[in-house]
Amino acid sequence: MRPDWITATPPTPNGNLHVGHLAGPYVAADVLRRFQVAEGLRPKCTTGMDDHQNYVVIRAREESLSPDQTADLYGAEITEVWQRADVEFDRITCPRADPEYTPFAQRFFLKLMSSGAVVAKRRALPHCDRCSTWLFDGLVAGRCPHCGTPSYGGMCEACSWPNDCQEITDPTCRLCDGPATLREIERFFLPLQPYEAELSSFWEQVEMPPRVESLCEDMLSKGLPEIAISHPSNWGVPVPVDGFRGQTILPLFEMAPGFLLQWGELDDLPAQGSVNFFGFDNAYFQVALIPVLFMQFEPDLPLPRAFVVNEFFRLEGSKFSTSRRHLVTGAEALAAASSDALRFHVLANRPHGRQTDFSLSGLADTQRRLEENWNGWLQRLVAQLQTECAGFVPAEQPDGYGWPALARRSQRALEDLRDSYSVRGFDLRRATVTLDQMVEAVNEFAFLHAHCQSARERQQSIVAQLVVASALAKASAPVMPRGSRRLAELLGDGGTSSLGPTALTPLPAGRPITPTDEPLFGAD
Ligand SMILES: [Zn+2]
Ligand SMILES: [Zn+2]
Numbered sequence: 001m002r003p004d005w006i007t008a009t010p011p012t013p014n015g016n017l018h019v020g021h022l023a024g025p026y027v028a029a030d031v032l033r034r035f036q037v038a039e040g041l042r043p044k045c046t047t048g049m050d051d052h053q054n055y056v057v058i059r060a061r062e063e064s065l066s067p068d069q070t071a072d073l074y075g076a077e078i079t080e081v082w083q084r085a086d087v088e089f090d091r092i093t094c095p096r097a098d099p100e101y102t103p104f105a106q107r108f109f110l111k112l113m114s115s116g117a118v119v120a121k122r123r124a125l126p127h128c129d130r131c132s133t134w135l136f137d138g139l140v141a142g143r144c145p146h147c148g149t150p151s152y153g154g155m156c157e158a159c160s161w162p163n164d165c166q167e168i169t170d171p172t173c174r175l176c177d178g179p180a181t182l183r184e185i186e187r188f189f190l191p192l193q194p195y196e197a198e199l200s201s202f203w204e205q206v207e208m209p210p211r212v213e214s215l216c217e218d219m220l221s222k223g224l225p226e227i228a229i230s231h232p233s234n235w236g237v238p239v240p241v242d243g244f245r246g247q248t249i250l251p252l253f254e255m256a257p258g259f260l261l262q263w264g265e266l267d268d269l270p271a272q273g274s275v276n277f278f279g280f281d282n283a284y285f286q287v288a289l290i291p292v293l294f295m296q297f298e299p300d301l302p303l304p305r306a307f308v309v310n311e312f313f314r315l316e317g318s319k320f321s322t323s324r325r326h327l328v329t330g331a332e333a334l335a336a337a338s339s340d341a342l343r344f345h346v347l348a349n350r351p352h353g354r355q356t357d358f359s360l361s362g363l364a365d366t367q368r369r370l371e372e373n374w375n376g377w378l379q380r381l382v383a384q385l386q387t388e389c390a391g392f393v394p395a396e397q398p399d400g401y402g403w404p405a406l407a408r409r410s411q412r413a414l415e416d417l418r419d420s421y422s423v424r425g426f427d428l429r430r431a432t433v434t435l436d437q438m439v440e441a442v443n444e445f446a447f448l449h450a451h452c453q454s455a456r457e458r459q460q461s462i463v464a465q466l467v468v469a470s471a472l473a474k475a476s477a478p479v480m481p482r483g484s485r486r487l488a489e490l491l492g493d494g495g496t497s498s499l500g501p502t503a504l505t506p507l508p509a510g511r512p513i514t515p516t517d518e519p520l521f522g523a524d
Contacts, residue, residue, distance in 0.1 A: 003041035009278035013074035018327035020313035020320030023346035025277035035421035046262035048093035052236035081330035126180035128173035142168035192224035207306040256293035340480035348432040370522035395509035398464035483521030
């Protein structure tokens with residue numbers, strides 16, 4: 001297995017990081033990173049802040065802050081929630097703080113302009129005469145011209161198709177709710193149709209789920225659009241071209257140079273490309289626009305090797321939304337449950353391939369299951385080790401009624417987890433089911449052996465359970481970094497954390513196991 005460049009889509013700092021974000025790209029990207037580190041690889045996991053969306057400007061107006069204050073406030077909050085949820089990145093680019101960012105994005109833009117990929121065109125754009133403002137992206141509301149769902153400008157969250165804002169049906173102004181008028185203005189566009197052949201051969205190689213594949217097939221059959229890549233605005237990276245000084249570059253265009261800055265050294269990009277985590281609403285830009293930008297900027301740039309895509313997370317039946325304030329924030333969820341429980345819960349309910357639901361009562365159930373099934377078993381095991389063996393690993397081999405089956409089952413679980421954590425078989429809902437089943441199986445084994453008359457048999461069953469406990473510490477580490485670390489410490493396991501063939505090995509006889517009153521899993 002080779003180490004990956006793992007990227008998670010940059011969040012927009014126009015509100016708190018919510019549970020839907022955690023269940024989407026972020027915890028999942030962190031699981032892949034932790035798994036690869038445990039396997040002895042050195043992945044690089046990166047993201048950034050999508051500062052320049054005009055959703056930030058809208059939120060700033062609502063809260064009587066400046067856009068900079070809003071992006072600073074929520075950018076810091078998002079970073080803090082990542083930390084509290086143990087989502088770690090090697091690099092988080094901050095467009096407004098990084099002195100390289102704007103010059104690089106402008107250089108990128110100019111290079112595409114000089115090659116003819118980016119062209120100026122005079123087209124209509126919605127305008128609010130009452131507010132004296134051009135309406136684009138988050139500023140214009142209406143219906144998606146492709147699927148008819150209520151949508152903002154730029155792209156549709158339901159079908160992922162882009163629009164150039166003037167195509168929005170019944171456009172209104174988000175600031176005053178008044179009707180928009182269409183006015184002509186010269187902007188920059190990137191026509192995607194000339195890259196049809198390159199895109200379709202790229203799509204044949206990259207790994208992606210069927211819904212995204214069918215979006216690509218749709219794009220090819222309906223024709224690739226022209227993407228509007230500049231708008232009249234003073235928020236964002238200024239278009240570095242005379243005559244367009246009052247315009248800024250489309251934030252989704254910026255993501256291409258932004259990705260390259262996340263990696264850092266342009267002459268040292270990983271040859272196999274990146275693994276990109278994002279929500280389906282971003283799919284069009286991730287699979288079509290950004291690859292074309294990479295190809296046009298530098299034909300040798302490695303294109304992504306896999307897209308890991310999530311659907312929407314729903315709260316009480318409708319999707320999490322920052323702009324509609326329909327959400328449970330990460331901070332609220334972390335007040336209700338531990339980081340481990342929240343991670344386990346959002347992965348167990350991950351919107352992988354379909355929309356799924358979140359509820360705080362479901363999160364409480366997960367927290368309780370960790371305490372009862374996981375910690376309950378481990379506490380009984382450690383207590384038994386004290387009374388039977390004075391707290392030392394007994395000099396017996398794992399054995400007993402049901403042990404060969406439990407050993408095989410645990411071995412299969414470890415193999416299954418390796419598949420679920422790896423890019424090709426990535427399925428974290430399945431990983432949480434497998435982990436829970438491992439714990440259930442060893443619980444059953446423990447209850448059966450509590451009836452043993454012979455001390456030797458009881459000791460053999462303790463050794464058997466310790467084998468599973470040690471494997472569980474490794475197996476659960478990508479999902480629950482805190483509990484797994486505490487369990488490994490309790491067992492004195494400091495060495496390899498690989499899920500390879502040696503994961504099911506008895507602990508050395510005579511090793512002391514010091515009981516702890518602290519809960520292992522599901523505590524902060
Ligand atoms: Zn749509
Ligand atoms: Zn208006």
